[in-house]
Amino acid sequence: MEVALRRNQMGGAENDDELIRAAQAGDQAAFTGIVRRYQRSVYRVAWALTRNDSDADDVAQETFVRAYQALGRFRVGEPLYPWLARIATNLAFSLFRSRRRRPETPLEPLVEAGQQWGVEDDPAERVSADERERHLSQAFAALKPEHQTILALRVVEEQSYEAIAGTLGVPIGTVMSRLSRARAELRARLAERTGETTT
Amino acid sequence: MKHLTHDQLSARLDGELHGRAAEEAERHLAACAECREALAELTAQEAVLRPALTHDPGEAYFESFAARVEDRVRAVGLAGAQRRERPSGLGWLFGTPRGLAWAGATAAVLIAGAAIVLVTGEHVQAPHLRDRELTARGQQESAPATPPAGATRDDGARLDAMQQTEPPASDRRATADPGFARPPLAATDEMARRKEAAAAPQSNQLLSGGAATSRAREARINEAGEEVPVARRERGDVPVSRSAPPPASAPAPAATAPAAGSLEAQRSGEAPKTGTAALPSTPSQPAREGLAEQVDAVRKKLFAQPMKPAAPSEEKSLAPRDAAAPGVAAPERAELNALDRADAAEGRLCGEVRDDRGRPVAGAQVVLADVARMATTDASGAFCLRAPVGEHPLAVLAVGFNESRQSVEIGTQESSVRVTLDPVPVMAGRTAWGATKSLYRSGPGRESGIGAAADPFAALPDSLREHVSAARRLSATAGARRSAAIHDAAAARWERVVRAAPAGPTADEARRELAEARWQAWSGGATPQRAIAAIEALTAWANRAPAGAARDEALRRLDRIKR
Numbered sequence: 082m083e084v085a086l087r088r089n090q091m092g093g094a095e096n097d098d099e100l101i102r103a104a105q106a107g108d109q110a111a112f113t114g115i116v117r118r119y120q121r122s123v124y125r126v127a128w129a130l131t132r133n134d135s136d137a138d139d140v141a142q143e144t145f146v147r148a149y150q151a152l153g154r155f156r157v158g159e160p161l162y163p164w165l166a167r168i169a170t171n172l173a174f175s176l177f178r179s180r181r182r183r184p185e186t187p188l189e190p191l192v193e194a195g196q197q198w199g200v201e202d203d204p205a206e207r208v209s210a211d212e213r214e215r216h217l218s219q220a221f222a223a224l225k226p227e228h229q230t231i232l233a234l235r236v237v238e239e240q241s242y243e244a245i246a247g248t249l250g251v252p253i254g255t256v257m258s259r260l261s262r263a264r265a266e267l268r269a270r271l272a273e274r275t276g277e278t279t280t
Numbered sequence: 281m282k283h284l285t286h287d288q289l290s291a292r293l294d295g296e297l298h299g300r301a302a303e304e305a306e307r308h309l310a311a312c313a314e315c316r317e318a319l320a321e322l323t324a325q326e327a328v329l330r331p332a333l334t335h336d337p338g339e340a341y342f343e344s345f346a347a348r349v350e351d352r353v354r355a356v357g358l359a360g361a362q363r364r365e366r367p368s369g370l371g372w373l374f375g376t377p378r379g380l381a382w383a384g385a386t387a388a389v390l391i392a393g394a395a396i397v398l399v400t401g402e403h404v405q406a407p408h409l410r411d412r413e414l415t416a417r418g419q420q421e422s423a424p425a426t427p428p429a430g431a432t433r434d435d436g437a438r439l440d441a442m443q444q445t446e447p448p449a450s451d452r453r454a455t456a457d458p459g460f461a462r463p464p465l466a467a468t469d470e471m472a473r474r475k476e477a478a479a480a481p482q483s484n485q486l487l488s489g490g491a492a493t494s495r496a497r498e499a500r501i502n503e504a505g506e507e508v509p510v511a512r513r514e515r516g517d518v519p520v521s522r523s524a525p526p527p528a529s530a531p532a533p534a535a536t537a538p539a540a541g542s543l544e545a546q547r548s549g550e551a552p553k554t555g556t557a558a559l560p561s562t563p564s565q566p567a568r569e570g571l572a573e574q575v576d577a578v579r580k581k582l583f584a585q586p587m588k589p590a591a592p593s594e595e596k597s598l599a600p601r602d603a604a605a606p607g608v609a610a611p612e613r614a615e616l617n618a619l620d621r622a623d624a625a626e627g628r629l630c631g632e633v634r635d636d637r638g639r640p641v642a643g644a645q646v647v648l649a650d651v652a653r654m655a656t657t658d659a660s661g662a663f664c665l666r667a668p669v670g671e672h673p674l675a676v677l678a679v680g681f682n683e684s685r686q687s688v689e690i691g692t693q694e695s696s697v698r699v700t701l702d703p704v705p706v707m708a709g710r711t712a713w714g715a716t717k718s719l720y721r722s723g724p725g726r727e728s729g730i731g732a733a734a735d736p737f738a739a740l741p742d743s744l745r746e747h748v749s750a751a752r753r754l755s756a757t758a759g760a761r762r763s764a765a766i767h768d769a770a771a772a773r774w775e776r777v778v779r780a781a782p783a784g785p786t787a788d789e790a791r792r793e794l795a796e797a798r799w800q801a802w803s804g805g806a807t808p809q810r811a812i813a814a815i816e817a818l819t820a821w822a823n824r825a826p827a828g829a830a831r832d833e834a835l836r837r838l839d840r841i842k843r
Binding site for chain 1: 330
């Protein structure tokens with residue numbers, strides 16, 4: 082259901098056009114409508130690229146702020162999602178560039194962390210799953226930005242090659258080869274970290 | 281036999297091979313074990329990738345998201361407006377669309393500021409980020425006309441450039457400081473007084489009008505089919521809370537009544553009408569994510585419910601023994617969850633904490649963060665706690681040791697656990713710079729000590745420096761108003777700096793600030809959450825601090841909290 086909704090959202094240009102026009106004319110509520118329509122997608126992309134709550138929140142909010150400022154120049158009729166995704170990915174990478182090398186990542190603060198632990202998980206399972214995820218997260222972070230982006234769009238957003246091509250503004254063939262290279266690079270980085278393959 | 285290329289495998293994984301290419305690939309796979317294995321490997325990697333890149337922040341996050349974006353947009357727009365034109369007097373305030381927006385936004389920021397008191401976690405983020413934006417945007421010109429939207433790649437590049445542009449330092453100070461770079465709360469104080477003096481009803485209407493409109497709009501969009509149908513909450517309920525308000529085990533001590541009082545006064549004095557004006561008119565309307573509504577809804581719940589009896593005697597209670605007025609106990613989610621489960625069965629968890637050589641660790645803090653229960657180990661390293669049945673994350677904090685985390689299961693019978701702590705590696709030779717700078721000074725405006733006069737944060741990238749300045753301002757405001765909640769806000773900022781700063785003196789200094797802020801927050805209004813956060817922050821800093829007066833002070837503070 083969720084996937085269908087997402088795909089629908091990509092192609093829901095007709096609905097968007099009205100909202101966009103109204104927002105361009107200054108209708109605050111229309112802009113809010115756009116935000117609500119795309120907030121989850123934008124957040125998903127933001128989180129996939131930053132992999133922590135506060136950065137994802139920052140990038141997601143900032144994406145819409147920038148969109149608001151640039152909305153006047155947006156051509157009604159064009160799909161909104163690729164535009165928003167581009168803003169989000171650019172913001173995420175600017176964020177990285179403006180940071181120094183990250184130190185050893187401190188633990189999540191206790192009081193926040195307490196909220197997120199599930200009750201059903203088997204503790205042993207949980208520990209090894211965390212380890213795996215950490216390796217993956219680090220390996221992913223080591224990928225080239227364009228590989229991170231395309232993997233995020235494919236894996237998290239489940240976009241078709243055609244949709245990704247539209248979002249990135251590249252031919253479909255490029256999408257295919259870039260994804261393939263991204264996955265290969267990820268495997269290589271993972272192997273560096275764990276000294277083994279994923280299987 | 282020619283195997284499938286990686287491109288082909290990858291496309292096959294995505295189901296994006298079509299027509300003849302697809303048929304050929306299938307035929308090959310049927311016959312080739314090696315390629316099947318390669319595909320399986322790729323599939324497995326993909327399967328673990330998805331959860332690693334996905335995170336659900338919860339419904340409450342999205343319900344309030346649009347409102348936070350709105351606040352941010354307004355703040356940014358106003359920064360631009362303020363720079364461009366400054367007509368004077370109240371004529372500007374109420375006579376122009378911008379002025380009205382400013383008045384409305386001020387009210388919104390006030391409420392946001394007040395809501396820091398009662399709503400924690402994700403909502404604390406909003407004013408922080410906005411503040412950062414205020415200073416960052418202070419010098420950005422409004423976007424010049426550019427080619428039509430088709431050239432979205434230009435947008436990307438331009439946005440990039442904007443992010444990285446470094447305006448000259450002098451420019452920055454001039455524009456950033458006076459107008460908007462002041463903390464939202466201080467700035468809005470002034471505005472609030474002016475506004476109230478003039479025509480409060482007008483701004484109230486503006487705010488409530490705006491709120492009503494966006495509420496109505498949300499309702500329409502929901503019916504028109506939002507991405508995921510949002511379950512409307514019961515009336516009076518707040519997205520953050522699950523059930524009743526915090527138990528009485530977390531009242532503010534009598535000594536903090538003045539702080540609590542001032543906070544109440546601040547909230548009621550400065551935002552009475554706007555707060556109530558923005559409320560739903562009838563109690564039966566579903567609560568929306570607006571901070572104003574949340575503030576009031578939570579307040580109602582806080583003071584409507586009877587208090588629960590005091591915490592069991594086994595654990596060292598964090599709350600002061602003299603249970604005074606409820607004060608402004610922040611209804612943080614953990615507490616509410618705790619109450620949720622309070623009716624469920626509780627069990628006992630006892631155990632021992634030892635170091636890596638098997639020696640008992642006394643005075644260690646054993647914490648179940650999700651239910652905010654804590655206990656301190658005695659001289660033999662032993663402790664006992666009561667907590668609701670179920671699985672909980674257990675953390676153990678002790679100075680001189682790395683924080684230990686694990687999961688424990690509490691049943692109706694007594695369970696036991698043994699925790700081993702790893703000592704923190706001795707930080708010998710932590711730079712001399714760090715040593716001279718670690719004199720315990722609170723508040724901003726530190727004079728240079730002997731030697732290095734530089735601000736420890738001078739070398740940070742701009743985005744982090746924004747957080748640092750914002751955190752400092754928040755700390756100053758919090759100190760001036762004796763507001764625990766504002767210290768919480770400052771601490772959240774410092775936390776971000778700690779996480780992002782490079783290891784070394786900079787991170788240490790940020791940790792010191794964080795510990796200070798957490799301590800002040802706890803001092804201003806003790807709750808189990810604040811206690812846990814303060815203990816964690818103080819321990820983390822003390823573990824890295826060189827021996828000396830500052831570290832001793834930290835240890836004394838830790839003792840006080842644990843008592």
